[in-house]
Amino acid sequence: MGIRVKRTEFTREMKEDYTILCPDMAPIHFSLLEKVFRNFGYNMTVLKNTGPSVVDQGLRNVHNDTCYPALLVIGQMIDALNSGEYDTERVALLITQTGGGCRASNYIHLLRKALIKAGYGNVPVISLNAGGMEKNSGFRVSFPMLKQSMASLIYGDLLMLLYNQTRPYEKVQGESRKNLDSWIDRLGEEFQSGRTIRQREMKALMKEIVLSFDRIEREEKSKVKVGVVGEIYVKFSSLGNNQLEEFLHREDCEVMVPGLMGFIMYTVENGVIDQQLYGGKFWRSVVMDRVNRYLGGLENTMIQAVRKNSRFTAPSPFKHLKSLVDDVIGLGCKMGEGWLLPAEMMELVSKGYENIVVTQPFGCLPNHIVGKGVVANIKRIHPMANIVPIDYDPGATRVNQENRIKLMLSVAREKLDDVKSNAVDRIETTIKESSRDSQPVKMI
Numbered sequence: 001m002g003i004r005v006k007r008t009e010f011t012r013e014m015k016e017d018y019t020i021l022c023p024d025m026a027p028i029h030f031s032l033l034e035k036v037f038r039n040f041g042y043n044m045t046v047l048k049n050t051g052p053s054v055v056d057q058g059l060r061n062v063h064n065d066t067c068y069p070a071l072l073v074i075g076q077m078i079d080a081l082n083s084g085e086y087d088t089e090r091v092a093l094l095i096t097q098t099g100g101g102c103r104a105s106n107y108i109h110l111l112r113k114a115l116i117k118a119g120y121g122n123v124p125v126i127s128l129n130a131g132g133m134e135k136n137s138g139f140r141v142s143f144p145m146l147k148q149s150m151a152s153l154i155y156g157d158l159l160m161l162l163y164n165q166t167r168p169y170e171k172v173q174g175e176s177r178k179n180l181d182s183w184i185d186r187l188g189e190e191f192q193s194g195r196t197i198r199q200r201e202m203k204a205l206m207k208e209i210v211l212s213f214d215r216i217e218r219e220e221k222s223k224v225k226v227g228v229v230g231e232i233y234v235k236f237s238s239l240g241n242n243q244l245e246e247f248l249h250r251e252d253c254e255v256m257v258p259g260l261m262g263f264i265m266y267t268v269e270n271g272v273i274d275q276q277l278y279g280g281k282f283w284r285s286v287v288m289d290r291v292n293r294y295l296g297g298l299e300n301t302m303i304q305a306v307r308k309n310s311r312f313t314a315p316s317p318f319k320h321l322k323s324l325v326d327d328v329i330g331l332g333c334k335m336g337e338g339w340l341l342p343a344e345m346m347e348l349v350s351k352g353y354e355n356i357v358v359t360q361p362f363g364c365l366p367n368h369i370v371g372k373g374v375v376a377n378i379k380r381i382h383p384m385a386n387i388v389p390i391d392y393d394p395g396a397t398r399v400n401q402e403n404r405i406k407l408m409l410s411v412a413r414e415k416l417d418d419v420k421s422n423a424v425d426r427i428e429t430t431i432k433e434s435s436r437d438s439q440p441v442k443m444i
């Protein structure tokens with residue numbers, strides 16, 4: 001018989017003086033979300049604690065059979081409560097419940113059990129979900145808050161994209177980071193004014209953001225381009241993926257990480273696909289479709305802002321992404337990251353990021369199927385794809401993971417050298433031909 005875990009509600013009174021701690025999944029996006037939450041009266045703090053004690057707390061308080069993201073998220077929260085930095089009588093925890101068929105919907109129950117085990121059973125846990133799965137009288141996502149949150153995600157996607165495409169080439173080290181940080185601060189102020197969600201202002205702001213990255217002085221050189229896909233937490237979180245982006249940067253690569261909005265739209269789209277495949281409430285699929293149209297509008301504003309500047313590679317619209325998997329996987333595969341994962345790989349290859357790291361957490365069967373399982377199919381369509389799935393779990397050593405990626409990079413570098421020498425050959429041939437053609441004609 002399972003143990004019934006008592007729930008401590010987050011009440012209206014708590015909203016006044018409680019600090020809400022949230023795991024750090026996607027650093028850029030969550031820094032913006034933090035500002036949105038504060039704007040609506042929630043004293044939210046995104047956790048930054050890392051290190052072995054996080055994994056240790058996860059292992060100690062969560063069953064070791066649990067997926068790795070749950071272990072890290074719960075470990076990070078308990079480590080923060082243990083740190084003495086927060087008044088544990090005035091702190092609440094926030095965790096997402098995706099509502100899909102996967103275990104992520106049940107992390108919240110694991111967290112509550114772990115809190116009791118660690119002696120923090122009094123700490124309220126707030127569920128962030130779109131399906132009304134759990135309610136707290138002191139926590140309500142109003143419509144304006146939801147709109148601003150979605151806007152923050154699309155700004156996060158834009159900033160991440162531009163930062164990743166500028167940092168490897170910057171002449172003055174640290175300039176891209178400085179620009180990124182200043183935009184996170186500026187957007188925080190713009191959220192307070194409420195302007196950031198109106199279409200016209202959004203366009204203007206995004207244009208300004210693109211130009212600010214464009215102005216950063218760059219060295220013109222070719223780099224190995226690497227795409228990162230995978231389970232949503234280990235894909236974005238440096239805690240989950242052992243600072244993968246930093247490692248790739250040290251290896252002199254340019255990194256492309258498909259945005260968070262794609263994942264949100266994928267989750268919503270599955271409501272429409274479900275109805276088409278299995279039936280169910282038609283009105284629900286109509287609502288989902290309308291939501292995705294709205295999100296598609298935000299996405300389009302961002303894509304247009306990037307496309308207007310030829311220096312940066314813009315992502316493809318979500319609808320196009322969905323069409324890319326027609327010959328790879330069925331749309332009914334929607335556990336974990338489902339069909340989105342191969343769709344992102346297909347898109348990355350088509351945009352020149354043919355070297356791909358697939359980040360997979362321990363215990364995650366769905367993503368092994370839609371990650372590792374589709375590699376052969378993708379290579380059939382794109383033979384030049386150079387894909388390496390990497391497992392992340394408490395027992396995997398960073399050295400091991402990095403060595404496997406280095407192997408993939410050595411293949412990528414060989415290809416890049418071939419491309420460069422072919423380009424040099426072509427230029428030399430063109431010069432020879434044009435100089436021969438321009439020989440003065442001898443007069444007899």
Ligand code: SF4
Binds near residue numbers: 068102104335
């Ligand atoms: S997608 Fe994988 S990591 Fe995420 S809840 Fe499901 S099994 Fe766990």
